[in-house]
Amino acid sequence: MSVPAIAVYTSPPGAVHAPPEHDASSRGTAPCSAAAASPSAASSHRHAAVAGGLSCLFSSPCAAPRATGHEELGALWHDRSDESVVLPVGAGFGGGGYSYPQSSSSSPSPFKLRDHLHRSPVPLFHSPTTSPASRSPSASWLAGRERDRLFSSFVRNALGSCIDYAPVTSLPLGVPAAAGVDAAELAFELDESFSEAEPSCEPYAHELLAGAQARHRIFRDELVVKAFFEAERAHRGQKRASGDPYLQHCVETAVHLAKIGANATVVSAGLLHDTIDDSFMDYDHIFRMFGAGVADLVEGVSKLSHLSKLARDNNTASRTVEADRLHTMFLAMADARAVLIKLADRLHNMKTIEALPLVKQQRFAKETMEIFVPLANRLGIASWKDQLENICFKHLNPEQHKELSSKLVMSFDEALLTSSLDKLDKGLRDEGISYHSLSGRHKSLYSIYSKMIKKNLTMDDVHDIHGLRLVVETEQDCYRALDIVHKLWPRVTGRFKDYISHPKMNGYRSLHTVIMCDGVHPFEIQIRTKEMHLQAEYGFAAHWSYKEGGCRHSFVLQMVEWARWVLTWQCEAMSKERPSALTNSVGIRPPCPFPLHTEDCPYSYSQQCNHEGPIFVIMLKHDKMSVQELPANSTVVDLMERVGAEELRPRINHKPISDPNRKLSMGDVVELTPALPHKSLTEYREEIQRMYERGGFTLAITPRS
Numbered sequence: 001m002s003v004p005a006i007a008v009y010t011s012p013p014g015a016v017h018a019p020p021e022h023d024a025s026s027r028g029t030a031p032c033s034a035a036a037a038s039p040s041a042a043s044s045h046r047h048a049a050v051a052g053g054l055s056c057l058f059s060s061p062c063a064a065p066r067a068t069g070h071e072e073l074g075a076l077w078h079d080r081s082d083e084s085v086v087l088p089v090g091a092g093f094g095g096g097g098y099s100y101p102q103s104s105s106s107s108p109s110p111f112k113l114r115d116h117l118h119r120s121p122v123p124l125f126h127s128p129t130t131s132p133a134s135r136s137p138s139a140s141w142l143a144g145r146e147r148d149r150l151f152s153s154f155v156r157n158a159l160g161s162c163i164d165y166a167p168v169t170s171l172p173l174g175v176p177a178a179a180g181v182d183a184a185e186l187a188f189e190l191d192e193s194f195s196e197a198e199p200s201c202e203p204y205a206h207e208l209l210a211g212a213q214a215r216h217r218i219f220r221d222e223l224v225v226k227a228f229f230e231a232e233r234a235h236r237g238q239k240r241a242s243g244d245p246y247l248q249h250c251v252e253t254a255v256h257l258a259k260i261g262a263n264a265t266v267v268s269a270g271l272l273h274d275t276i277d278d279s280f281m282d283y284d285h286i287f288r289m290f291g292a293g294v295a296d297l298v299e300g301v302s303k304l305s306h307l308s309k310l311a312r313d314n315n316t317a318s319r320t321v322e323a324d325r326l327h328t329m330f331l332a333m334a335d336a337r338a339v340l341i342k343l344a345d346r347l348h349n350m351k352t353i354e355a356l357p358l359v360k361q362q363r364f365a366k367e368t369m370e371i372f373v374p375l376a377n378r379l380g381i382a383s384w385k386d387q388l389e390n391i392c393f394k395h396l397n398p399e400q401h402k403e404l405s406s407k408l409v410m411s412f413d414e415a416l417l418t419s420s421l422d423k424l425d426k427g428l429r430d431e432g433i434s435y436h437s438l439s440g441r442h443k444s445l446y447s448i449y450s451k452m453i454k455k456n457l458t459m460d461d462v463h464d465i466h467g468l469r470l471v472v473e474t475e476q477d478c479y480r481a482l483d484i485v486h487k488l489w490p491r492v493t494g495r496f497k498d499y500i501s502h503p504k505m506n507g508y509r510s511l512h513t514v515i516m517c518d519g520v521h522p523f524e525i526q527i528r529t530k531e532m533h534l535q536a537e538y539g540f541a542a543h544w545s546y547k548e549g550g551c552r553h554s555f556v557l558q559m560v561e562w563a564r565w566v567l568t569w570q571c572e573a574m575s576k577e578r579p580s581a582l583t584n585s586v587g588i589r590p591p592c593p594f595p596l597h598t599e600d601c602p603y604s605y606s607q608q609c610n611h612e613g614p615i616f617v618i619m620l621k622h623d624k625m626s627v628q629e630l631p632a633n634s635t636v637v638d639l640m641e642r643v644g645a646e647e648l649r650p651r652i653n654h655k656p657i658s659d660p661n662r663k664l665s666m667g668d669v670v671e672l673t674p675a676l677p678h679k680s681l682t683e684y685r686e687e688i689q690r691m692y693e694r695g696g697f698t699l700a701i702t703p704r705s
């Protein structure tokens with residue numbers, strides 16, 4: 001079971017207006033009025049909400065908190081898009097049980113609602129200003145490198161990455177998409193072959209599609225529906241360990257992707273992610289039907305699956321250095337979106353892991369913790385990271401999990417979080433301080449546990465179970481806001497940290513204070529500027545590396561930053577240019593430098609740039625796998641000399657090579673096998689003859705009836 005939550009509260013001044021097409025009404029969301037529940041409902045639902053897993057995310061001026069039904073404790077920063085759509089009107093956003101009062105501006109901001117529905121894969125804050133014309137990376141954005149403008153574009157894009165699917169059809173305001181949708185009522189023309197294929201599906205497949213469409217509108221997209229039916233064809237008759245149809249796993253994987261804002265290409269690839277490995281379909285088939293965009297992603301996922309299986313079979317996850325190399329390699333060798341799909345696949349597998357034998361549960365949990373959690377962390381998908389961690393925690397430390405879960409239910413107060421946000425928002429308004437964003441979160445169960453272990457604390461000593469974060473415009477505003485915080489609540493002595501005047505070694509800057517809420521609950525409040533926040537999310541002070549405890553290679557930092565950026569950018573770009581089935585998405589690339597880098601920054605990383613960092617390759621020697629680190633530009637011979645295997649025969653990526661001076665690339669799989677002894681044909685013939693005479697061959701002859 002699980003809870004944590006995020007509340008995001010955007011700056012009321014300088015009201016944010018999104019273009020009309022982004023209006024929530026065109027997304028089939030429940031209207032705001034239906035969202036607000038009464039405070040009494042809030043308290044009465046609290047415990048149920050906690051037990052069921054509650055998340056809150058709301059935006060001023062229209063509050064839109066609601067509950068979700070996640071099983072595990074996890075900070076659901078991103079996964080909110082579809083749930084709101086599924087909830088019946090009335091339950092709507094507010095169904096979770098607490099309300100947020102309307103603030104001074106009475107008109108709901110469609111921008112904010114959009115954000116509510118489609119969060120970025122990268123945790124970010126809300127821009128106070130945006131313009132209708134500026135939601136996708138424009139030509140001027142690409143051309144310009146001016147820092148401020150890049151910054152605001154960055155914020156816009158990151159927000160925009162929560163995507164606008166070119167809507168196939170708009171649902172009427174307040175009508176949950178779930179109502180009466182089935183595959184027979186698809187709101188677009190099916191092409192001929194597709195229409196023919198559809199009726200041959202079994203009823204459960206239609207139900208699955210209708211269910212997915214009810215959860216997220218992208219499942220009405222033509223490309224996605226086509227991918228659905230192709231996945232159905234590929235996996236027809238296949239079952240999961242649970243006995244469920246295999247197709248269900250494909251759909252759930254795709255739903256996870258849709259929920260964090262992935263576009264039609266990525267969601268389609270999510271539906272097809274297992275076809276190359278587990279069905280008769282191959283790359284060429286997918287290419288012909290869906291184009292290189294989808295086919296490359298499916299192939300990328302397949303490659304990651306192979307590496308992951310190799311790693312699991314060889315227990316690589318337990319060897320820290322090699323596990324670390326694997327994270328880096330995964331991100332460096334594959335399109336970040338392929339990693340995203342692999343993560344979504346793993347998330348669903350972990351959520352259904354009970355169907356596997358105990359020993360496999362343990363193995364998967366261990367591997368997930370070592371390999372996939374850090375990947376989710378690096379890509380900034382906090383909700384997946386938290387969910388994965390909590391599930392693994394439950395399987396790896398069941399006793400502690402049980403004990404802490406029940407304790408957390410006692411100490412956790414969702415309503416307090418929202419009322420604190422409200423109080424701070426009011427305090428800031430009263431003093432005329434505008435802010436960029438105000439958000440709150442509950443620490444995930446596993447994060448609490450880890451902190452307790454790391455710092456030898458009891459749960460009562462963890463002061464940031466409830467946390468607020470305020471992002472303001474200027475450094476001066478940080479201190480002014482801090483004064484307000486200290487006037488609003490009594491502070492906990494000795495817990496104030498001024499990382500603005502005294503930045504941390506890694507450059508992290510922020511003000512931290514702990515205050516006492518209701519005299520019982522400590523709240524950690526972080527105050528920073530937009531710029532400081534960017535530093536805290538990316539670059540050297542990035543939260544992921546802070547959590548991972550440092551990183552040896554600076555190129556890894558750059559690469560991760562790049563991958564996160566690509567992800568954000570591509571989701572946005574791709575959703576704007578709704579890909580036709582044959583569009584090659586590889587052509588769409590973000591500019592190499594990260595927004596914070598100047599043009600001549602030598603550290604900027606991109607997969608096109610030749611970074612000087614080491615490369616990581618998988619080596620299979622005598623059937624044992626290891627992840628080898630080599631300097632950039634190393635060759636096969638270099639590797640063979642390094643491991644003392646000059647006499648062995650190298651194959652790269654399953655193909656023999658003729659030139660041992662071939663350069664190695666990140667993610668190459670190098671197999672070193674004993675060379676065939678040099679025998680003449682006659683000698684081989686004699687050997688076979690001897691084996692035959694010894695009875696070494698069994699000829700499979702099927703008797704004719």
Ligand SMILES: Nc1nc2c(ncn2[C@@H]2O[C@H](COP(=O)(O)OP(=O)(O)OP(=O)(O)O)[C@@H](O)[C@H]2O)c(=O)[nH]1
Nearest residue numbers: 463464497504506508512536537541542543544546
């Ligand atoms: N991104 C990022 N966040 C940081 C960094 N250091 C601290 N933080 C954030 O600030 C919070 C509190 O950090 P500190 O005030 O230094 O507290 P602490 O000494 O680690 O111990 P606690 O107060 O018990 O959390 C952390 O939980 C993080 O959310 C950093 O280097 N990078």
Ligand SMILES: Nc1ncnc2c1ncn2[C@@H]1O[C@H](COP(=O)(O)OP(=O)(O)OP(=O)(O)O)[C@@H](O)[C@H]1O
Nearest residue numbers: 382439440441443447451467468469524525526543
């Ligand atoms: N006070 C806060 N307000 C809002 N968000 C926060 C706050 N503190 C951390 N976060 C964010 O919550 C997410 C989960 O962080 P988590 O609680 O696991 O670790 P942490 O608090 O940052 O670090 P630690 O456990 O080492 O103290 C991260 O994205 C982090 O940036």
